[in-house]
Amino acid sequence: MRLHRRALLGAPLLAAPGLARAQEAWPARPVRLVIPFTPAGTTDLTGRLAAERLGARLGQPVVVENRPGAGGNVGAEFVARAEPDGYTLLLTTIGTGAINFAVYGDRMPYRPADLAAVGLLTRVPNVLMVPPGSAARTVAELVALAKARPGGINYGTAGIGSSPHVCMELFGLETKAPLTHVPYRGSAPMLTELMAGRVDVGMDNIPSSLAFCRDGQLRALATTGAKRSAVLPDVPTMREAGIPGFEATAWFGLLAPAAIPKPVLARLGREVDAVARDPAFRDRMAELGADLPGLTPDGGSTPEAFEAFLAAERGRWADVVRRSGAKVE
Structure with a gap:
C-alpha cells in the first residue's frame, strides 16, 4: 500500500516532463x-x-x-x-x-x-462596382439613381455580416441612398449575378473582383481604403468620390x-x-x-x-x- 501511494504521488512528477516535451515538440502532426x-x-x-x-x-x-x-x-x-x-x-x-x-x-x-x-x-480594401451596362459611372450618379428610383436599388455582397455588407450599410448612412441588401453565399455567386445585371451594385474585397474590374466585365466606381489602390490606380477612393471620412478595410x-x-x-x-x-x-x-x-x-x-x-x-x-x-x- 505504501509503495502504491508513493507511485501515485510520483506520477505527476514523472508526467510533467513528458507534457513539457509534448508542448515543446509542437507541431508533431x-x-x-x-x-x-x-x-x-x-x-x-x-x-x-x-x-x-x-x-x-x-x-x-x-x-x-x-x-x-x-x-x-x-x-x-x-x-x-x-x-x-x-x-x-x-x-x-x-x-x-x-x-x-x-x-x-x-x-x-x-x-x-x-x-x-x-x-x-x-x-x-473593398471596391464598389456596377455592371458595365449601368447608367451610373460615378458614385454621385449611383446615389442619384438610387434616390430617383422607387424603392431604391439592390446591392449584392458575399453575405450577411461580411465587410462588404457593413461597408454598404455605412455607404447608405453617409449618402442617404435607399438600398436593399441581397446576400449571397460567397463572392463568386454575387459577382456572377452582378455581371449579369441581376443586382444593381456590388461591394466586394478587391482580390476576388480585381480581374473582372480590369477586363471590363464590371465597372469599379470607388475603393474603400484611405488611399487609392495600387492595383486600381484610376479608381477614386470613397473620400475622393465625395464621401468625407469614409474608410473601411x-x-x-x-x-x-x-x-x-x-x-x-x-x-x-x-x-x-x-x-x-x-x-x-x-x-x-x-x-x-x-x-x-x-x-x-x-x-x-x-x-x-x-x-x-x-x-x-x-x-x-x-x-x-x-x-x-x-x-x-
Whole structure:
C-alpha cells in the first residue's frame, strides 16, 4: 500500500516532463486551418496562401478545410469548440472576428472570449462596382439613381455580416441612398449575378473582383481604403468620390481555441507575423491589392496587438450596425 501511494504521488512528477516535451515538440502532426467560407473568394485565397507559407515555417503541413455557413459562424464555432492543442486554427475575417457579434446579436454561437488572437495577416480594401451596362459611372450618379428610383436599388455582397455588407450599410448612412441588401453565399455567386445585371451594385474585397474590374466585365466606381489602390490606380477612393471620412478595410488573421497553451500561442504568433512579412506571401497579396497589418511599431503583428485590434473593430462596427439596423432577423 505504501509503495502504491508513493507511485501515485510520483506520477505527476514523472508526467510533467513528458507534457513539457509534448508542448515543446509542437507541431508533431499536420495543423488544420478552417476557412469559414466557400472556396474561390478572397478569404479562401488568403487562407491558402498563408497555409502554404505557415506550413513551410512549422515543418508540418497546414491543411485547409472549408466550413462555410451563417456568415462564417459555422466554421468559427467549430474552431471555438475544438481541442485547444494548437492543431485547429481559424482563418478569421472582419465578419467572424468583429461584425457578426453585432449583426447576429443573441444568435451568435460563440463569444469573443472563446477564441484567442494569434495574429493579423493582411488588410484588404473593398471596391464598389456596377455592371458595365449601368447608367451610373460615378458614385454621385449611383446615389442619384438610387434616390430617383422607387424603392431604391439592390446591392449584392458575399453575405450577411461580411465587410462588404457593413461597408454598404455605412455607404447608405453617409449618402442617404435607399438600398436593399441581397446576400449571397460567397463572392463568386454575387459577382456572377452582378455581371449579369441581376443586382444593381456590388461591394466586394478587391482580390476576388480585381480581374473582372480590369477586363471590363464590371465597372469599379470607388475603393474603400484611405488611399487609392495600387492595383486600381484610376479608381477614386470613397473620400475622393465625395464621401468625407469614409474608410473601411476587410482584414484576415488567425484565431485559435481560447485555452491554447501559451507557449504554442506565442510560437504561432511569431510564425504568423513572419508569414505576413514573407516576401512570397506579401508580394502575392500586394498584386491583389492587400497590404501589411501594421499593428506594432515595426509594422507587424503580435497576439496582444491583434487582440486590441479585434476589440476596437468590434466597437466600431457595432456602432454602424446599431445606426443602420443591419440585423439578422
